[in-house]
Amino acid sequence: MGTAGYEIHTRTWPLDRVHGVCSLADAVEVGRAAGPPGTSIAWLDTETTGLAGGTGTYVFLIGVATVEDGGIRLTQFFLRDLAAEPEMLVDVGKHLHRFDALVTFNGTRFDLPLLQTRFLLCRMRADLETTQHLDVMGLARRLWHRRLGGYSMALLEQTILKVERAADVPGWMIPSLYVQFLHTGDVDLLEPVFAHNAHDLLSLVALHGIAGEILAHPERVSVTVDWFGLGRLLDERERTESASECYRRALEDEGDPGTRRRAVTALTRHYRRTEQLAPLLTLWEDEVERGVLPRWQALERLAMIWEWELRDSRRALAYADQSFAALGDDRPVLQHRLMHRRQRLLRKQTAAESHPDLAEMRGTRDGIQIRPKGGYSSRSRAKYATTR
Amino acid sequence: MTLQQILHHLRANPPRASRIAAWREIAAQPAQFAPFPSPVSPELAAALRRRGIASLYSHQADAFTAVHQGQNIVVVTPTASGKTLCYNLPILNRILEEPGARALYLFPTKALSADQVDELQQLVNTLSADIKTYTYDGDTPASARRAIRAAGHVVVTNPDMLHTAILPHHTKWLRLFENLRYVVIDELHQYRGVFGSHVANVIRRLHRICRFYGSAPQFICTSATIGNPQEHAERMLGQPVTLINRSGAPSGEKVIAFINPPVVNRELGIRRDTLLEIRDLASDLIHNAIPTIVFGRSRLAAELLTTYLTDLAREHGQDPAIVRGYRAGYLPSERRAIERGLREGTIRAVAATNALELGVDIGQLSVALLAGYPGTIASTWQQMGRAGRTTDLSAACLVATSNPLDQYLMNHPEYFFDQSPEHALINPDNLLVLTSHLKCAAFELPLEHAEPYGATVPLEVMRHLQSERIVHDDGQRWHYVAERFPAEEISLRAASTENVVIIDDTDPTPHVVGEVDLASAPALVHEHAIYMHLGRQYHVERLDWPQRKAYVKRVEVDYYTDAEIAVGITVLREDAFARGRLPRAHGDVVVTYRPTIFKKLKLFTQENIGWGRIHLPETTMHTTSAWWSIGPESTRTESIPWTNDRLQGALAALSHALHNIAPLYLMCDPHDLGRVYEIRSPHTGAPTIYLYERAPGGVGLAERSFRLHDELIASARDLIASCACEWGCPSCVGPVLDVGSSGKADCLNLLRDACATALAPA
Known part of the structure; x- marks a missing residue:
């Protein structure tokens, strides 16, 4: 159907259809937890004449999936004739206006700017930029990039969704198929492209669902997941307790020093905020044992904890010394930093031996680290003593 | 003293x-002053006075008035005559009146744009107005780009960035193009030859985009003295331009x-x-x-x-x-x-x-x-x-x-x-150049069948692009449908922008001391070359050609090195041919450069103290060439026993003389032409000399030397005949070592014969 220059193809999948690991109904339901805010979602995916972007790339197929009439309804806008682009975009704009949120895979960088450009070139203002939007690729990168070595839709279908694509047209061939169609007028050439777009949208709905499920219930995740990445996503959603659990799970087997340091740092922040000094100490003592992070670094952190959180300059000094010993000779800046700490601790220790109260006061004044209101009670030290 | x-x-x-x-x-020339024209806002005049500019030179006032009347202008006045104010004044004045107005400044090099932005910024600071000036080039961080696109009143860039980064993404520059009032093209004379032809097409594309957004900017150009500034500007812009060339600056x-x-x-x-x-x-x-x-x-x-x-x-x-x-x-x-x-x-x-x-x-x-x-x-x-x-x-x-x-x-x-100085020549309709930019233009906006582009969009070029499936015709417009981003494949500068970085690893921490462009690298930084930089000498230890890196060590030696490059030529197509004693032709060729050896020459005395081989891959270039062969009538002459050595001497002499006299008639730089000679050319089957264009694709110099044949031959003859040397010298046919003892005389005879037949009635 549609005018001569463009066509609108529609079809509906029943909600109980299973795509991947769960039904579409479930996916739509649990996907909400991942966002975006809004009452009615449109899942969107486009096919274009090129991947480079810029003004000379046409969007010839716009697929929009929505929940309607008790099913998932797919509306595909297909540009038969390049001259009909303005009319088609008017219809696309009207259709999208019925929904108040968009979900895409790489829409932030690709589909949406490209559509925006097409609207501008046809002298229309599209308010795509102000529409609520969730780019599932952003979630996928955090959740799976390091675990799977990538986060392309094809890879995620294979490893996470467990769906097969039968005789699918590879993405890189799509632009040339369209040019061939323009040349020959043979629409059959594009049948695989329509199918590809439809399949992409089903997978997008399913992936959105899985991401929602993971974010809603991180404690019962059953698929491969990057715990550190999940922790970050939860942190951003201010679910700090769940986030710290993810960081703890990440530390069980994290071998990459960079990620490990970030996870330990995130946990440290969490323990400090919640005044959990015993786990904080255990955390860094474990790091000394594990030896993934540089030994001097873990020891320096212990010195810091003993100095500022537990206010024991003698223990702190001992760790500072160990850290200094573990540090190579070729790190003058770090050596200087540690020397500085040692000297301050030495002063404190001398003061503590002669005037315990005075030392406590100086410590307060110098204190730059977070400390609970009213200073550290003897209780926190006692708590430490028992766990010890 | x-x-x-x-x-x-x-x-x-x-x-x-x-x-x-x-x-x-x-003689000295006193300053011609003019008061600030009345449309100049009082606050701008006050700011200029605070910067020590109490009145304008007459040409600055003329420029302001012409721009105020809505004309395009080209300002041609001497160095340091206050050219920048000719565009800054009308533009700042307009922005003060209309804060939404935008201007685009195009400079050929970064060094220049840095200077001008500095000057403009100082004036803006004195004005204490909210006028934002930004430089947008390859060094601009991605984070700053968004702000520049949205808020820059004056965007300073170069034609290359306009070509690859701004025009193909014009929707992101909506605010600039909707409000573009002025385009400044500084150093217009730099845009000549192939480069100029490319830039003229970039300007055509700019016109299209402005039309799309409903703006029609005025152009303000500046140029050094050339023979045809107004004509050159009009060709570049495709619009009438007013010439401002009476300098009021004192000297x-x-x-x-x-x-x-x-x-x-x-x-x-x-x-x-x-x-x-x-x-x-x-x-x-x-x-x-x-x-x-x-x-x-x-x-x-x-x-x-x-x-x-x-x-x-x-x-x-x-x-x-x-x-x-x-x-x-x-x-x-x-x-x-x-x-x-x-x-x-x-x-x-x-x-x-x-x-x-x-x-x-x-x-x-x-x-x-x-x-x-x-x-x-x-x-x-x-x-x-x-x-x-x-x-x-x-x-x-x-x-x-x-x-x-x-x-x-x-x-x-x-x-x-x-003599009037040289004319700046451009050919925006050069087929290669035009085709490249039509692809870019179609990418930016579909091309209407009847749209003005230069004259109109050339149908045959578009048909060709259509058959290549680069564009698609919907009956009224051509749409770009290829996948590749066309601007990236097209460099505006004839010379490649690639370079070789020179790394000094004398000290434990190696550092970059300089760079040379790729074309000069084989001659300057081949292994064992002495590379001079800031008066210091460096010995090239290793040239990593694939990585484009030369590793050097500081040395102090009493010699320098001079590389020799063997040049070969193959004719691809002959465009025109003319008979005569020196049968001649012009057409497309491939030129091959192969670095061979280098000589070590003593500083001050130029004494040759050694040599070495250069091991580098050869490079090739497509261009155009004119060539002359020695007709059988000349070489059959019984009076001269033509041995190969003797023939070689004569060819060396003839090519030397023609190569050196041609620039006078072609109004080009001698470096724009190269020369090669062959004892027996595979193409003509006879002894042949070539003058080829060094710019890839050529700009028409070869064809002109073919057409100017008679004048060239006559003045080459005069040059040689009037030279006082006996056997040849660098001032006529080249040193005697190159041409042999008979080179000069043989060459002169060939030229005399050619002139005689040229002047004889047919």
């Missing part, structure tokens, strides 16, 4: 005076002298070395701390001159740091420091290549010394214009080399003083 006394001394001292081939005194008295070094070997026609002659001239100037600039024709010359001048400074008990080199290979930060030193007076003498010809602001210098004719009348005037003071005396000396063009000018100075 003052400059006046030094010049007097030069003329009074007989051995020196005998070298003066021409002496012209140009002090100026002396222009041609100095011809004495002949030291009459037989070989060798004159005293130009650089040594310059050294002697510079001695008094440096001793008396007179700000001087010395131009060498090559990097090597500039470096040698730096060494010589530094030694002079030391001899005269001065800090050697007052002498600096300045050329294209220096890092931007080094160039900035040199420019600042010149302006502030901590640097008193500069040895430069033509990098300084560009309008970079270096303050006022008293003397310019040119080591050899720069190749064109326009660039000679520009280099001489580097010396010039508003009130005091200045001087410019052209010191000749043994080169035929130099010698021709020494013998016919009126040619230089009377």
Whole structure:
């Protein structure tokens, strides 16, 4: 159907259809937890004449999936004739206006700017930029990039969704198929492209669902997941307790020093905020044992904890010394930093031996680290003593 | 001694005076002032007064008035005549009136844009108005780009960025294009030849995009003196342009002298070395701390001159740091420091290549010394214009080399003083160039069948693009449908923008000392070359060609190296052919460069003290060429026993003479042409000489030399016949070592025959 220059193809999948690991109904339901805010979602995916972007790339197929009439309804806008682009975009704009949120895979960088450009070139203002939007690729990168070595839709279908694509047209061939169609007028050439777009949208709905499920219930995740990445996503959603659990799970087997340091740092922040000094100490003592992070670094952190959180300059000094010993000779800046700490601790220790109260006061004044209101009670030290 | 006394001394001292081939005194010109035209806003006038500008020079007022009336203009006035104000004034005035107005500034180089942004920014600061000026180039961080696109009143960039980054993404620049009122094209004369033809097409594309957003900006261009500024601007813009060329800037008295070094070997026609002659001239100037600039024709010359001048400074008990080199290979930060030193007076003498010809602001210098004719009348005037003071005396000396063009000018100075400077030539409809930009244009916006582009969109080119499936015709418009981003595949500059980085690993921490463009690299930084930079010598230890890196170590040696490149040529297609005693043709060719050996030459004496091989891959280039072969009538002559050696000598002589005389008629730089000769050409089957264009694809010089055949042959004959040497010298057919003992005479005979038949009735 549609005018001569463009066509609108529609079809509906029943909600109980299973795509991947769960039904579409479930996916739509649990996907909400991942966002975006809004009452009615449109899942969107486009096919274009090129991947480079810029003004000379046409969007010839716009697929929009929505929940309607008790099913998932797919509306595909297909540009038969390049001259009909303005009319088609008017219809696309009207259709999208019925929904108040968009979900895409790489829409932030690709589909949406490209559509925006097409609207501008046809002298229309599209308010795509102000529409609520969730780019599932952003979630996928955090959740799976390091675990799977990538986060392309094809890879995620294979490893996470467990769906097969039968005789699918590879993405890189799509632009040339369209040019061939323009040349020959043979629409059959594009049948695989329509199918590809439809399949992409089903997978997008399913992936959105899985991401929602993971974010809603991180404690019962059953698929491969990057715990550190999940922790970050939860942190951003201010679910700090769940986030710290993810960081703890990440530390069980994290071998990459960079990620490990970030996870330990995130946990440290969490323990400090919640005044959990015993786990904080255990955390860094474990790091000394594990030896993934540089030994001097873990020891320096212990010195810091003993100095500022537990206010024991003698223990702190001992760790500072160990850290200094573990540090190579070729790190003058770090050596200087540690020397500085040692000297301050030495002063404190001398003061503590002669005037315990005075030392406590100086410590307060110098204190730059977070400390609970009213200073550290003897209780926190006692708590430490028992766990010890 | 003052400059006046030094010049007097030069003329009074007989051995020196005998070298003066021409002496012209140009009278001082007082300033022509004009009040601020009434549309200039009072706050802008006040800001200018605070910056010490109480009134305008007449040309600045003329420019303002013309722009205010809505005309496009091209301003042609001398160096340091306040050209920038000709565009800054009307533009700032407009932005003050209409804060939404935008302007786009195009500069050919980064060094220039840095200077101009600086100047504009200072004026804006004095105004304390909210006018935002941004530079948008390859160095602009991604984070800043969004702000520039949305909020920059003045966006400063270059044609290359406009071509690859701005036009193809014009929807992101909506605010700029909707409100674009002015486009400034500084140094318009730089855009000539292939580069200029590309830029003219970028301007055509800019016009289209502006039309789409409903804007029609005015163009304000500036140019150095060329023969055809108005015509050139109109061709570049495709619109009428008003010429503003009556300078109101004051200039002090100026002396222009041609100095011809004495002949030291009459037989070989060798004159005293130009650089040594310059050294002697510079001695008094440096001793008396007179700000001087010395131009060498090559990097090597500039470096040698730096060494010589530094030694002079030391001899005269001065800090050697007052002498600096300045050329294209220096890092931007080094160039900035040199420019600042010149302006502030901590640097008193500069040895430069033509990098300084560009309008970079270096303050006022008293003397310019040119080591050899720069190749064109326009660039000679520009280099001489580097010396010039508003009130005091200045001087410019052209010191000749043994080169035929130099010698021709020494013998016919009126040619230089009377001839109009070269015309800047562009051909925006060059098929290769046009096709490239039509792809970009279609990418940016579908091309209407009847749309103006130059004249109209050429149907046959679009049909070709359609058959290649690059565009699709919907019946009214061509749409771009290929996947590739077209602007990235097209470089505006004929020369590739690739370069080789030079890394000094003398010290434990290697650092980058400079760079050379890819085309010059085989000759300058081959293994075992002595590379000179900032007057220091470096030995090239290793050239990593695939990685484009040369590793060097600092050395101090008493020699320099000079590379030889073997050039081969293959004819692809013959476009036209003409019979005669010297049958000639022009067409498309492939030129192959293969570096062969390098020589080690002793500093100061040029004595050859050794050589080595260069192991580098050969490079090729498509271009156009004209060629002449020696017809059978000439080589059958019984009076001359034509051995191969003898033929080779004659060909070397003929190609040398033609190559050197052609630039006078083609109004191009000698470096724009290359020459090759073959004893038996596979294409013509006869002894053949080629003059080929060094710019890939050519700009039409080959075709013109084919058409100018009669004049070329006649003046080559005159050049050789009037030369006093016996067997050949660099000033006519080349040194006797290259042409052999019979080369000169044989060549002259061939030319006489050719002229006789050319003049004989058919």
